[in-house]
Amino acid sequence: MFPQRAIARASPLLRAAFRRPYSAQAGESGFTGAADNAFNRERAAVKHHAAESSELWRKLSIYFVIPCVMLGAANAYRLWNEHWEHAAHAPPKEEQVEYDYQNLRTKNYFWGDGDKTLFWNDKVNYHKKD
Numbered sequence: 435m436f437p438q439r440a441i442a443r444a445s446p447l448l449r450a451a452f453r454r455p456y457s458a459q460a461g462e463s464g465f466t467g468a469a470d471n472a473f474n475r476e477r478a479a480v481k482h483h484a485a486e487s488s489e490l491w492r493k494l495s496i497y498f499v500i501p502c503v504m505l506g507a508a509n510a511y512r513l514w515n516e517h518w519e520h521a522a523h524a525p526p527k528e529e530q531v532e533y534d535y536q537n538l539r540t541k542n543y544f545w546g547d548g549d550k551t552l553f554w555n556d557k558v559n560y561h562k563k564d
Contacts, residue, residue, distance in 0.1 A: 527560035537561045 465474050542548030549561060 528562075530560070532560075532562050 464478070465471075539549065543551065545552070546554075549563065550559075
């Protein structure tokens with residue numbers, strides 16, 4: 435008798451678990467009278483699902499994405515500093531060989547002193563004027 439009673443008590447829960455996720459029963463929808471129809475129940479279920487889904491993405495954005503971006507930024511900062519520490523041991527730019535294909539100038543640029551490109555960086559680029 436006890437197992438039968440347990441099955442009888444669990445049957446509404448089992449039915450609810452296997453029901454289509456967007457369909458709702460009339461009593462659960464909160465609608466009464468003429469407003470209690472399949473369209474309104476479906477819209478209420480979709481609205482409920484959208485609220486749950488947006489809450490999931492909000493939590494993912496706050497608790498997963500932001501820490502990952504911060505870890506990536508910290509790693510990039512560490513690599514940036516390592517690179518410039520390594521570059522400090524390189525010979526001076528004046529002593530490096532300048533090959534024929536580097537820094538070709540057929541005419542001067544119309545900005546600055548005419549020798550530096552638009553994206554010139556004095557820490558990295560060097561041009562020997564002949």
